[in-house]
Amino acid sequence: MREVSVSGDSAWRKRAPSQHSREDAQLAEKVKVAFQANRRVYGSPRVQAEVRAQGIHCARQRVARLMREQGLFAHRPRHRTVTTKSESGAQVAPNLLQRDFSADQPDKKWVADTTYIWTAEGWLDLAGVLDLFSRMVGGWSMAAIQEATLVVHALQMAVTRRRPEAGLLHHSDRGRTSTSESSQALWHQEGMRASMSRTADCYDHAAMERFFHRCKGACLDGESFQTRAQARSTTFDYSEWFYHRTRRHSTLNYTTFDYSEWFYHRTRRHSTLNYMSPLSYEQVMCSIPSLGSP
Numbered sequence: 001m002r003e004v005s006v007s008g009d010s011a012w013r014k015r016a017p018s019q020h021s022r023e024d025a026q027l028a029e030k031v032k033v034a035f036q037a038n039r040r041v042y043g044s045p046r047v048q049a050e051v052r053a054q055g056i057h058c059a060r061q062r063v064a065r066l067m068r069e070q071g072l073f074a075h076r077p078r079h080r081t082v083t084t085k086s087e088s089g090a091q092v093a094p095n096l097l098q099r100d101f102s103a104d105q106p107d108k109k110w111v112a113d114t115t116y117i118w119t120a121e122g123w124l125d126l127a128g129v130l131d132l133f134s135r136m137v138g139g140w141s142m143a144a145i146q147e148a149t150l151v152v153h154a155l156q157m158a159v160t161r162r163r164p165e166a167g168l169l170h171h172s173d174r175g176r177t178s179t180s181e182s183s184q185a186l187w188h189q190e191g192m193r194a195s196m197s198r199t200a201d202c203y204d205h206a207a208m209e210r211f212f213h214r215c216k217g218a219c220l221d222g223e224s225f226q227t228r229a230q231a232r233s234t235t236f237d238y239s240e241w242f243y244h245r246t247r248r249h250s251t252l253n254y255t256t257f258d259y260s261e262w263f264y265h266r267t268r269r270h271s272t273l274n275y276m277s278p279l280s281y282e283q284v285m286c287s288i289p290s291l292g293s294p
Contacts, residue, residue, distance in 0.1 A: 027051070027058060028066045035072045039242060041217055043074040046248045092179060096195035097171040101207045103133035107164040110138070112151065112172045113208035115216075117235065119225040126235060127154040127177070130208055131162070137211065137239050138162045142232050148180035155186055166191030173197045173205055215239070 017025075034050040035042055042050065044064035051058060067073070103109045109132040117124040127150045129139040139158025143150045155170075170192040172178040178196065187194050197204035215238055225231040 024066065027056065027062070028070060030054065030056065031063055031066045032070055032072065035067065038246065040072075041074050041214070042248075049248045091184070092174050093194035093196045095171075095198055095204060096169060096193060097204070099204060099206070101132050103131070106133045107131055107138075107162050107168060108133065109169045110158065110164075110171065111205065111208045112155065112170065112178070113205060113212065114151065114175065114177060115212045117225070117231045119228050119231050121226075121228050124225075124228045124231045125150055126212075127151045128208065128211065128239075129154050129158040130211055132207060135207075135211075136244065140239060142228075142235065144228060148177050148182045151177040151180075152182050152186055155183070159190055164190070164192075167193065169193050169195055171195040171197070171205070174199060215243070 030051055031047055034047050038046070038050065044060050044067055047067065048058065048060045048063045051063065097109065097111070101109075101111075110129050111132060112127065112129045114125060114127045117126060122144065125143050125145065127141045128137050130137050138161050139154040139156065141150050141153035141157065151172075158164075168190070170187055172183075172195075174196050177183065184194070186192075202209055215235070223231075223234065225234070
């Protein structure tokens with residue numbers, strides 16, 4: 001090993017940081033701020049998109065390196081809860097979606113599903129309806145017991161907010177809430193084409209599964225909810241504020257909902273509710289006549 005002289009070591013220690021090191025330090029701070037401002041759930045692609053939106057051009061590999069050096073790692077969900085409970089003899093629809101999760105216009109393809117959230121008071125059931133064009137959650141509903149009305153209320157909210165035209169493809173699983181008479185009556189009333197996943201095939205329902213996966217990773221895992229009201233408030237905050245107004249979506253080329261909303265308002269009728277406006281949970285629920293006050 002070659003020895004270094006005392007004068008050489010002293011000169012090295014006194015040497016000013018290089019321009020690249022100074023730029024790295026500045027970028028590292030912006031990366032940290034972007035990561036922490038987005039619930040600590042962004043990986044390097046979304047953090048890069050967030051930084052680039054500020055006019056700073058940088059490679060994803062550089063962002064990933066700076067995140068590793070600062071110990072910044074996206075929080076991941078702990079587990080997946082199986083929620084589908086089918087009933088023998090239920091009337092099911094064919095799988096019309098066929099894992100084609102793309103859409104060229106808003107409100108042409110919707111996917112719907114349910115999941116559970118644990119609280120000290122017991123389970124809180126969550127139903128959601130997602131548009132495959134914008135990845136917007138147009139309707140959702142929460143209740144202590146998973147009944148057919150839970151799914152119907154979520155779908156009614158989506159219909160009221162988006163007012164889709166007849167012919168929309170509605171894809172769900174084969175659970176008892178989806179195959180209920182009230183759900184099928186609403187599909188028929190709104191002129192929707194029903195589609196259902198095949199038995200025990202989660203990939204047929206990947207888009208909605210992914211939303212729940214992200215939701216639990218961002219705001220539910222690691223939380224200890226004492227009441228259903230706490231879980232309800234946290235879920236509402238994630239869906240209506242972070243997911244709809246802030247989060248960058250990979251399916252939208254790491255943009256927010258701005259483009260899809262622009263497309264929607266120039267090609268379709270305005271909905272009763274503009275989901276981009278600040279709404280409270282009470283305002284959302286009371287806007288659906290059949291739901292009333294929460």
